[in-house]
Amino acid sequence: MSNPYPRTDFEQVAATWDDNPLIQELARAVRLALAGHCAPRPGMRVLDYGCGTGLAALALAAEVAEVEGWDSSPGMLAELEAKRRAAGLDNLRIRQIDLVAEPAPASGFDLIHSAMALHHVPDVGAMIARLAGLLVPGGTLFLVDLDCEDGSFHADHEGVCHHGFDREWIAETLAAAGLERIRVETAHRLVKPDAAGVGRRYSMFCASAVRG
Numbered sequence: 001m002s003n004p005y006p007r008t009d010f011e012q013v014a015a016t017w018d019d020n021p022l023i024q025e026l027a028r029a030v031r032l033a034l035a036g037h038c039a040p041r042p043g044m045r046v047l048d049y050g051c052g053t054g055l056a057a058l059a060l061a062a063e064v065a066e067v068e069g070w071d072s073s074p075g076m077l078a079e080l081e082a083k084r085r086a087a088g089l090d091n092l093r094i095r096q097i098d099l100v101a102e103p104a105p106a107s108g109f110d111l112i113h114s115a116m117a118l119h120h121v122p123d124v125g126a127m128i129a130r131l132a133g134l135l136v137p138g139g140t141l142f143l144v145d146l147d148c149e150d151g152s153f154h155a156d157h158e159g160v161c162h163h164g165f166d167r168e169w170i171a172e173t174l175a176a177a178g179l180e181r182i183r184v185e186t187a188h189r190l191v192k193p194d195a196a197g198v199g200r201r202y203s204m205f206c207a208s209a210v211r212g
Contacts, residue, residue, distance in 0.1 A: 022192055027055040029188035030115045030144050030206070037183060037208035038140040040064050044110040047134065049099065050117030054080035054092075060113070061092040068106060072098040099130055107134040115144040119162045125173050132177040135211040141179060143170070144187050147203040152194040170207050179209035
């Protein structure tokens, strides 16, 4: 997981991103939450937006027909490409793109997955509407991000546009994008050291909605 909003530090940490046990913990929690909202299945065409090093995209590629992994970080995508080659996956396409500033290169997805990316997007309502427009009728948008927090989750706030989100607002925004069958639930509770090294508990939601 990464963010689709450019930040230099993602290039610096890309090579060791997967070594962080908190990243691995969150990736496992996201996969479990996704299975409860929209289980991946053969024949699906999936987009992982803000895919980072591909912890989600690689797992999805083993279960569906085709996966597109989009991210703005060249370093993160280089790590994903190396893993894709090592795994011999030919159904995973990797693209460097930032949907905040660039047009989408593809559409027609059965599932769009995006985890821990929205808080780096300036206009989240516009991004949700844009992602919704890339779904096929009956396709699912699945989002994971922080619940409202006090700003302590990130030690470096560069590129951080939101300190989490109100769940009711997320549900309303999904509805405003024309999506239906909206569910917003707890995805995970993560204990992470703050800037002072004190363990803090942060709650994360998962939201799913279907294009009619």
